[in-house]
Amino acid sequence: MEKIQCVVSPYWLWERLHDPQVVVVDCRFQLANPQWGYQQYLASHVPGAYYLDLEKDLSASPNKHGGRHPLPDRDLLAQKLTSIGIVSGETLVVAYDDSRFAFAARLWWLLRYLGHDRVALLDGGWQGWIADGYPVCDAIPAPKSGNFAPNPQPDWIVDIETVKAKKDSPSVVLLDSRDGDRYRGEREPIDPIAGHIPGAVNSPWQLVSNERGYLQPLSRQQQLWADYQQAEEIIVYCGSGVTACVNLFSMELAGIHTAKLYPGGWSDWCSYLT
Incomplete structure (x- = not known):
């Protein structure tokens, strides 16, 4: 294959x-x-x-x-x-x-x-x-017959208790994928509390692409994560487990295949602070 x-x-x-x-x-x-x-x-x-x-x-x-x-x-x-x-x-x-x-x-x-x-x-x-001028249409395709059998990878995700237990470990990188001003607590348009999880570093997900929506070159993807290559574990989060996946995609391109997602993200973390 x-x-x-x-x-x-x-x-x-x-x-x-x-x-x-x-x-x-x-x-x-x-x-x-x-x-x-x-x-x-x-x-x-x-x-x-x-x-x-x-x-x-x-x-x-x-x-x-x-x-x-x-x-x-x-x-x-x-x-x-x-x-x-x-x-x-x-x-x-x-x-x-x-x-x-x-x-x-x-x-x-x-x-x-x-x-x-x-x-x-x-x-x-x-x-x-x-x-690029490729064709578009408004026709809705008919359902097809597939066969999707889910085989989840439980070690790809972490919950809030795991984040609490590991966030201060020197061998673990906790990465916040949101905009810098949200990470710094200067702006919070969605969640009730501004700020970030203590100990987290910041790499906004938009850095993975350019303003036209094309991926940055592979060398740039690798540069984004060069400081974290030696970490025993990388945990990635955002507001709610969506844009964090852009950073996880970039890490995959850069050769980091073991980073984990905290799906709840800041919206889960701060729900315990209100």
């Missing part, structure tokens, strides 16, 4: 739009307007693409604790993935958004967490597809 790609170009995808082994997923979303992404999808999308919603498909309903976007019920997600033609270990899934991988990376991480490594992100996202 060929080496699994983590990222594909618009041209690569255009050449394979009719390949039955490729499933394209539109992940566009806006936190401030949860209906927006699906509305955009209905208006125009990559031909044959299915839509997965951050809050309806890629997250469970939030509770008092656990963060704003808890990991989805794996069996419900597996049913959804099966219905769009994904076969475990076989189908290549290509995910895109228009937010510099913010939401597509969540699907990338979830699929791999559930044992499906054949997933890639579309470099440049929706904007890159449009800018």
